[in-house]
Amino acid sequence: MTTPPKTMRWNGGPDGWLTMIDQTLLPTEFKEINCKTVEEVWEAIKMLRVRGAPAIGCAAAYGVIIGMQQKIDASSIRDEFDRRLKEVTEYLATSRPTAVNLFWALDRMQDVSLENPSLSPQEMHQRLLEEAMAIEEEDRAMCAAIGQHGAKLIEKGTSILTHCNAGGLATAGDGTALAVMFAAAAQGKEIQVYADETRPLLQGARLTTWELQQRDIPVTLICDSMAGQVMKEKRIQAVITGADRIAANGDACNKIGTYSVALLAKAHNIPFYVAAPSSTFDLSLATGDEIPIEERQPEEITNGMGKQTAPESTRVYNPAFDVTPAELISAIITEHGIIQPVTTEQVRSQIEKT
Numbered sequence: 001m002t003t004p005p006k007t008m009r010w011n012g013g014p015d016g017w018l019t020m021i022d023q024t025l026l027p028t029e030f031k032e033i034n035c036k037t038v039e040e041v042w043e044a045i046k047m048l049r050v051r052g053a054p055a056i057g058c059a060a061a062y063g064v065i066i067g068m069q070q071k072i073d074a075s076s077i078r079d080e081f082d083r084r085l086k087e088v089t090e091y092l093a094t095s096r097p098t099a100v101n102l103f104w105a106l107d108r109m110q111d112v113s114l115e116n117p118s119l120s121p122q123e124m125h126q127r128l129l130e131e132a133m134a135i136e137e138e139d140r141a142m143c144a145a146i147g148q149h150g151a152k153l154i155e156k157g158t159s160i161l162t163h164c165n166a167g168g169l170a171t172a173g174d175g176t177a178l179a180v181m182f183a184a185a186a187q188g189k190e191i192q193v194y195a196d197e198t199r200p201l202l203q204g205a206r207l208t209t210w211e212l213q214q215r216d217i218p219v220t221l222i223c224d225s226m227a228g229q230v231m232k233e234k235r236i237q238a239v240i241t242g243a244d245r246i247a248a249n250g251d252a253c254n255k256i257g258t259y260s261v262a263l264l265a266k267a268h269n270i271p272f273y274v275a276a277p278s279s280t281f282d283l284s285l286a287t288g289d290e291i292p293i294e295e296r297q298p299e300e301i302t303n304g305m306g307k308q309t310a311p312e313s314t315r316v317y318n319p320a321f322d323v324t325p326a327e328l329i330s331a332i333i334t335e336h337g338i339i340q341p342v343t344t345e346q347v348r349s350q351i352e353k354t
């Protein structure tokens with residue numbers, strides 16, 4: 001097994017820059033990009049160069065450090081700094097609407113300012129960098145804990161279906177759904193994985209297979225539309241996906257197609273697990289109906305991966321996420337343990353404590 005490359009890394013002190021893997025180029029090209037302006041960080045999130053809920057949160061936190069660089073000099077005053085901080089966080093919040101980790105991380109950065117009114121702009125900039133690094137470090141720890149808790153649900157020889165990419169590339173650590181698989185494999189459970197290719201941007205085909213191959217975990221790629229047949233052939237004993245936002249009742253929003261997989265799992269009596277850190281929960285929303293669903297460009301469907309596959313000016317609807325109702329979810333795996341059954345009471349009792 002080769003050591004997996006880091007999804008992102010910060011270079012230097014408060015005047016440093018953010019290096020990230022450009023995930024749009026994988027698996028055929030491994031290239032890192034350097035973001036030195038807040039606009040570059042925004043663009044990287046928008047265009048999915050960095051993607052996956054926890055990774056977006058970490059990148060946005062570092063984006064704040066970059067966005068604040070131009071406002072720091074010996075003469076700058078704190079009011080001016082705070083105004084700019086608000087401007088930068090509000091700007092980064094417009095990059096993508098669905099993954100709540102983005103807003104969670106930006107709120108944390110804002111809170112640093114509220115909690116430290118007496119720090120100078122220079123001291124605040126340093127303090128914000130420490131917060132961004134803490135967000136990244138905590139994410140790594142959450143992934144590891146999710147892996148350990150989730151592995152308890154996996155028996156030896158289990159064949160697992162996953163959708164999209166909830167791996168190391170989507171986080172600062174080992175991922176969420178994939179962390180469970182890595183932990184189970186490390187415990188000698190001899191798992192194998194089926195990866196949905198995940199239309200239209202193929203995060204499953206391009207990223208999940210790439211990560212699992214690096215870790216020497218047997219992986220078989222299928223088209224999204226094959227999941228039902230593969231389940232019917234009894235090739236799958238568990239489904240594990242990540243999530244972008246989970247409402248208070250446990251409804252879980254994830255990459256488009258996840259809901260269909262959950263329905264199929266129910267029909268075939270296969271457990272459907274969601275693995276996500278507490279930063280993915282949005283307890284301000286009673287149900288998943290309130291989760292904003294990102295709609296992306298039609299070209300992702302009509303001209304996916306550089307080839308035109310539909311007539312010119314075909315009308316397209318391209319929601320990037322869907323919501324799986326709590327009743328289809330067998331358990332949610334978090335860094336604190338297993339939420340089961342998935343009810344408002346259980347979700348609140350585990351997540352509100354944190």
Ligand code: MRU
Nearest residue numbers: 051052053164166170242243255
């Ligand atoms: O559009 P993407 O690639 O950012 O969507 C990512 C997903 O849907 C992931 O499953 C989710 O963010 C969980 S990542 C641990």
